[in-house]
Amino acid sequence: MGRLSTLFAPDRVAVIGATESEGAVGRAITENLQATYDGEVVAVNPNADEVLGLPCHDSVADVEDADEIDVAVVVVPPGIAVDAIREAGEAGVRNVVVITAGFGETGSEGAARERELRDVAAEYDLNLVGPNSLGVMSTPRGLNATFGNEMAQEGSVSFMSQSGAFVTAVLDWAAERDVGFKDIASLGNKAVLDEGDFVAEWGSDPGTDVILGYLEDVDEGAEFIRTAREVTRETPIVMVKSGRTDAGASAAASHTGAMAGSEEAYEAGLEQAGVLRVETVQELFDYAQILADQPLPDGDEVAIVTNAGGPGVMTTDAVGDAGLSLADFGDETLETLSESLPEEANIYNPVDVIGDAPAERFELALETVLQDDGVAMAVVVACPTAVLDFEELAEVVIDCQREYGLPIATTLMGAKSTGPAESTLNDAGVPTYFDPARAVDSLDALRRYDEIRSREHVEPETFDVDRERAREVIERGVDRGSNRLGVEAMELLDAYGIPTPEGEVVDSPGDAERVAEGIEGDVVMKIVSPDILHKSDIGGVEVGVSTDEVRDTYEDLVVRAREYQRDATIVGVQVQEMVDLDAGTETIVGTKRDPQFGPLVLFGLGGIFVEVLEDSTVRVAPVTKPEATAMIDDIESAPLLRGARGTEPVDEAAIVETIQRLSQLVTDFPSILELDVNPLVATPEGVTAVDLRLTIDQEEL
Template identity: 65%
Template sequence: MSTLAGLFAPDRVAVVGATEREGSVGRAVTENLLDRFDGAVIPVNPKRETVLGTPCVASVAEADPDMAVVAVPPGAVLDVVRECGEAGVQNVVVLTAGFGETGAEGADRERQLRGVAAEYDLNVVGPNSLGVMSSPVGLNATFGPDAPPEGGVSFMSQSGAFVTAVVDWAADAGLGFKDVVSLGNKAVLDETDFVRAWGNDPDTDVVVGYLESIVDGRAFVDAARETTDDTPVVVVKSGRTDAGAQAASSHTGAIAGSDRAYEAGLDAAGVLRAESVQELFDAARALAGGDVPESNGVAVVTNAGGPGVMATDAVGDAERLSLASFTDETVDRLAEELPDEANVYNPVDVIGDAPVERFRTAIDIALEDPNVGAAVVITAPTATLDFGELGEAIAESTDDHGVPTAACLMGGGRLEDARQVLRERGIPSYFDPARAVGGLESLAEYREVRGRSYPDPEPVDADRERVREILETVEDRSDNRLGVEAMEILDAYGVPTPEGAVVDDPAEAQAVAEDIGEEVVMKIVSPDILHKSDIGGVKVGVPVDEVDDAYEDLIARARNYQPDATILGVQVQEMLDLDAGVETIVGSHRDPQFGPLVMFGLGGVFVEIMEDTTFRLAPVGSDAAKEMTEDIDAAPLLRGARGRDPVDIDGVTDAVRRVSQLVADFPSIVELDVNPLVATPDGVRAVDLRLTVDPEELEQ
């Protein structure tokens, strides 16, 4: 794939399908280009000599463009794109719909389009795209009604309608854009390509996106990690459903769903995730300024007590921010400069009659405090303020002290002068105090992202050949699930398991129990009976001399419950003291976009009810695995809550790391549960195992 510069800064743009017909896409995009574009616009239509007063040519080759915008019927698109390739036109934007979104015929047409693009190494946007825009050169190669104001935000959207709505809103909101692309069906270029391109663009301050899907999750992660070193990326991801979990047969698969995979993938990519369109662009406003707070302490300066309290509450609710504690020197200086009625502690209330000078003095003193990393300045309309001057004061103070500041201008038209000044000076402003704090939270989150390192996971010694042999046993079975009969897989990867074995007759069960030498746990082993305890398929604390009878009873229970079930035998296992430990779960689910995810959380029989779990992309190293043990609500249990001894966290971390490497090494493992992984002060043991294998992956 060549550089994408030609998509956003072409010298010559051809519109294939240009026409003067009212209401047509070909006319709309031609008009938009002729209206503002700095370069040459060449209509391509063999049936006309001119379009909208501009000379027309009969072919793409005759136009000799840097970029072609294609607005012809679906059946003609492939020929036009091939003509672009033969003419050496590398950048093509296909506006035409009627491809993969329409059914089998359209999907086949899209596959052919992808093939032509690959043959000629073309940069193709779409099909079914609104088009592309780039403000610095006046490029509006879309059939939308408006172009955005110029700025430092580059924006991609999987919805063309969303682009038109955002562009229309941006004109009133004063948010400026550098490049805009409607991704369409993403037949060739997708979100990964644009994240990478904008990461290398010095004029893009922040990348934002509306995404419904990600084509290649791992490639996106790699591209975003490189980009977020210097350029923040924020996306809103729609489609928060658990549809992906409907066919899952493991606890992990049932919990993972589609959204948990995206959550883990975006986190691994260093991408900030917005929960709404408002959050997306609130974050964009803050991040476009470029500065991040050096610390999490926030100062609030206001002329209205109620909004100051609202901002204080929002800071308290924020994950990364805290209300700054002023030094004694700061408090004394504020007391000297402000009226007696003012509040000199954080939040600072300069009271309602404050003129601009008092506001500026309070802001300066607050921003000079060493405990302040960011600030919110709030104002409500009063007769004592010149709002244009207030905007200048906020901007100057921010520049003088280098402390990121968000303004909260709680009013309408009276405050427009202040908003305009702040827009010009790159200071984000909001109406709601909570939104102003949310903007600062985005800055704090990006500071964490920018400071991240992504070390490779430590190598894991494992008997991979033995694992492959065990997984291949599903080829001789009627189903593709393995259970405790495959516990040797965990042994092969160094995950501790209790002493025991799976046996298929009472005498062998007795012998295994005698080797263990104490009371044992016995479980029915059947791929068709997933919840063994529900049918009485588990016996705990079986004395050695009762093992043979317990074996017969377990087999009988299984036969009565499900006569046609495949019974592989009974597992006889060393009994662990569960009261001395914590039941956790380590699992994996293979996501179509992001590949294997590893899960850790509170385990046992309530795992799907509590859902106290966290996910990462596999494989993970020791640091990431340890973070997972800290992310769950039950983390205090692992560390010795209520007088309990802390469990062996290093052992838990090591087990998570090893399981994550196992599923990364073997793409044939679709789902996997180690539940419970019992963690005690003396170590960990994997008590039960369930996994699903994809036989087709085994053959690759």
């Protein structure tokens, strides 16, 4: 166990604000502790001599051996809560659960109070839960330091929630379904302890087999990824993340900024952390049950055994929808099934033992398919009939699962007749569901977690780059009076080893001609202005300009820019080597700084298609080589990069390296808020960054 072990396994708990007043939270918590907790409960209230039979103390400091109090639960009004916490810290208490509301969730005055609370916790090195928390539970000690009306049943799942109401709802739901827990924590405002602290604690807890969570935000995204990535090597984490939003996207200055919003950040961050994200409470506990009780599969091949054709087809569809494979049986398996089952039965997957099958026929079929080397897991789907005893079937499934060691999920499609059998299966750790899709999705959770455990964990590559040159480019651009830079900052990419076309930004027709003369062939010319983001829309780009046309083109571009916006800042015109866009595939790489997770890196199909197709994927920086490689796999347009319709495949290794180099760039420079390289032209010979746009936070320079 880690540093929070005494929070969940205390010998002594003090309730600061204990009371006998009917309906008071202090009374509910005291009663809950007295009802189930096997340790000592200490009542603290200066206005009472006794509370619910407990002698009452004026303050924690007045308690004999106060430094042996493991947890102080604070239920006093917000105006005096901080002082009560300070007294607890001075007395030697190390764990504090602040039930009291009226802090950061209530406005500026509450936020100031929460900052003070945080300072006190830091001064006394307190493990502080909340404020605005429902409390904490731990079933091994019977600890119910909450004001909920339900004590959890014992189990091996530990659960955290940012919503106290969600905890009470889940406990009520779980009690109806015999779902048990090890520890439960209501995070509240997360002033001190947050989701990462509990993930770390439960990851080191031998009594926790699965970690569940309901989150509305993640405060320290990068740190959470690092912590969860380590924990998920041994302990699965399943989370509901609510609060999907596009807020902020409309204000973004780049394509990346518009597409890589907060939801994409959470999706990428949780995936990189190895967290299994779900959308519903049902999925949360479906996954928890199977991950806690069933072995991991050695493959994705599913065998289906059923006594009903329709549900068998439904299950087959669910296997396909989940991305699992329908197992192909070997000749020996097919021969055994053919000899043993009725002629009307279907011996191919899904195996239909037909409607008159008793439990013994299910057993024969299930044993046969589980012995097939091409089967990694199985679903048993049964409808009620006059000849099938569900309780006998439950025993068959349990015996087969134990004998063959493969994961099995069951679907008993009934209600009145399934109850005892479901209890038998659940008690033995074999999950059962009414809907076959839920059974298959749960098996897929096992497969996905097995992939997470098998991931290659590598450190991000560090390339030899010219950081000082990059810094000078950024500062030089900002010195011109704008925080938005364009192609005038192409040297930034060159400093980080990202290939760019030959070219230069000039401020006169003569210099434009000089640069063009040094470039072989016709050139591209682009107006350079921080006030004109979409140059093509105003005629600010000319392609295929010959040397003798360069001077006139320079003048034309400046005139068009002035006509579009008279007061626009004109830095000059970029004269650039032409890149044959038809010789490659236009992609985009970009970054955006997320408030929770830090810099994000985006990759997708680029050029004119970036806004139309929106085919992109995001990772949290720093991006490793395996993660950059996976980004190419993620986009639907990946076949275009790999030689679709007879075209030559592009140099994927060059794309992967560019993603990594850009990741290093934005990690090195927190001042870069957003950045687009669009297009990044990918060819069989490599990549070339043709255009650039970035936004700088001048306060971070």
